[in-house]
Amino acid sequence: MTDRSAVDTIRGYFYQFDLSILSVLRLASLDDSVEIECIEDIDIRTATDVTATQCKYYAKTEYNHSVIKDAVKHMVSHFKESLAGTKPKVLYSIKGHYASGQEKLDDGIDVEFLKKHFLTYTKEKVTYCHHIELGLSDAELEEFLKRLSIDVRAKEFDEQFREVVETLQAIFGGSSFSAEYFFYNNALAVIREMSVNAAPADRSITKREFLARVNTSSVLFNEWFVEKKGKKAHLAALRKEYFTELNVSPFERFFLVEVETDSYIRGDLKDLFLELSKKWAKLSAREPSPFCPYIYVHGVPDSELLALKRELSAEGFKLIDGHDFQGADFSCHSIMQRATHGNGIKIKILNTLSNVEQTISSVTKTRRIYQFHLGNCYFEYDNPAVRHVKIQVERLSDVKSII
Template sequence: MTDRSAVDTIRGYFYQFDLSILSVLKLASLDDSIEIECTEDIDIRTATDITATQCKYFAKTEYNHSVIKDAVKHMVSHFKESLTGTKPKVSYSIKGHYASGQEKLDCDIDVDFLKKHFLTFSEGKGTTKVTRYHHTELGLSDADLGEFLKRFTIDIRAKEFDEQYREILGAIQSIFKSTPFSAEYFYYNNALAVIRDLSIKVTPMDRTITKKEFLERINTSTILFNEWFVEKKGKKEHLAALRKEYFTEFNVSPHERFFLVEVQADSYMRSDLKDIFFELSKKWAKLSSREPSPFCPYIHVHGIPDDELLALKRELSAEGFKLIDGHDFQAADFSHQSITQQATHGNGIKIKILNTLSNVEQTLNWITKTRRIYQFHFGNSYFDYDKPAVKHVKIQVAQLSDVKSII
């Protein structure tokens, strides 16, 4: 597969996932549901009806009847089984986006049109060429095909990729009363993960979700590192958008900022973590003698062994990078009064290290000034501090270097 065709294929997958998301968002009742890749790509189930929808996205291809012929034949086969009672009675829908050729279907599809363009096909070549009639082989009469057409709708002028995406984000903003950023990076990101997860389940029951359950599952406070979302946005753009939203301030206010950073033993390098310490101090500390309210950030490193944290502190101190950790002398208990002492130009404190999550919580509880928590995690988040007065941003990352790119 060429790079261009691979990109087109990936966009086709995203288009189908997005149509699934849009379909569930548009359900009239919270109890209505969609089924992913059951009878067709998407089955929409309401209290009174089931609609099996197949999705086609060919942004660079001209529409021809042959492009959807197999899909129509499959639907007619299912219709035949519904007549015999072996399959449920459903409605059928095809949605497609094409570069051109839509005028070829600017007519009413009657039984003769259905048979000629969608149900008649050839096999073999030359003298062995045989014309076959799908409806005849299924034993369907013209009356039966007329009944099928009552259940069948087709839209080959479906929305373009970006247009459909904008419609999804608009629907999300309306439902959750969210900002454009939250609609995309929280709700849509989570929605994409939910649909992807459903699509790989084995049984139809496990690939079914109601609108109520869907909205509950995407309404989380964590920005997930969903590889499908990152693939769609591009990793560089993804990290840049997070930096712009949370870590770009023209005039940095003297808030108490807590950065919680996770490390993993199999990929940990001290130099990477040191770079984050230096970057945090450079950007989020103000220690000038002219600063009326000097300050510096707090940091907790989650998952780091005690001996490695101690070695890191020694190395930073030896390099003249002054830090405190709330322990005033050997074997002293942690003191929130000590850790919250003001960093100034005179004392040169560049960063405040919180050794444990308990230290983090104690310090947060002690401080009365404006507080901000920025938690970076690989798997599940590891710290909860749900107080309305404290902004708590949770960002899932793929590797430690992503943190530096974001902050």
């Protein structure tokens, strides 16, 4: 597969995923459901009927009847079995986006058109009629057409995506960023997970369950979402949303980061400390309200954190950690002392999550928590007065690209 054809194939997957998301969101009842890749690509189940939908995306291809012929034949075969009672009675839908040629269906489809363009085929120079093979009468084909809808003017890729994001924003509220990075990100993960399940029961979800699984305040690292955005663009968007301020306000900022135990390199964490201090500390003599950030590192051994502190201190990088002397208990008063140009404190290190919680609760100024996690979140702080941003990353180095 060439690179270009691979890109087209991936866009086709995303187009179907986005249509699946829209199909759930458009359900009238919270108890209505969508089934992924059961009878067709998407099965929409309501209290009264089931619609089996086939989805095609050919943005560079002219529409020809042959493009959807196999899909129609498959649906006719299913229809025949439903007449015999061996398959459920359903509605059929084909949605497709094409570069041109849509006018070929403008006059509609009758039985003769159906037989000529969709059910007649040639194999090894022999002509076959699928409806004759199935023993379907014209009256039965007429009934099939009543159950079939074909839309060859389905929305273009980006237009459909915008509709998904706008619909999510209308349901959950918030900004367009939240709609895309929280809700769409999670919706994509839910649909992708369902599509690879073996059992049909595990590929079905109600609107109620879907909305509950999508509703989150965390930016999760979904590799399919990142594939769609591009890793560089993904990290840049997070930086723009959370870490681009023209005038950095003197808030108390807590940066919580997690290290990979199997690939940890001290130099990487040290560089991150220096970068956080450089960007999120203001200590000049002219600064009316000087400040510096707090940092907590999750997953690093105490001995390694101590070694890093020693290394930074030996290089003249002043830090405090809330312990005033050897053997002293942690003191919120100590860690909260003001960083100034005079005392040169450039960073405040919190050794434990208990220290983090105690300090955040003791601070009376505006507080911001930025938690970067590799797997599950490791810290919860339930206080509407404190903004808590949770971002899942693939590796520690991503944090530096974001902040």
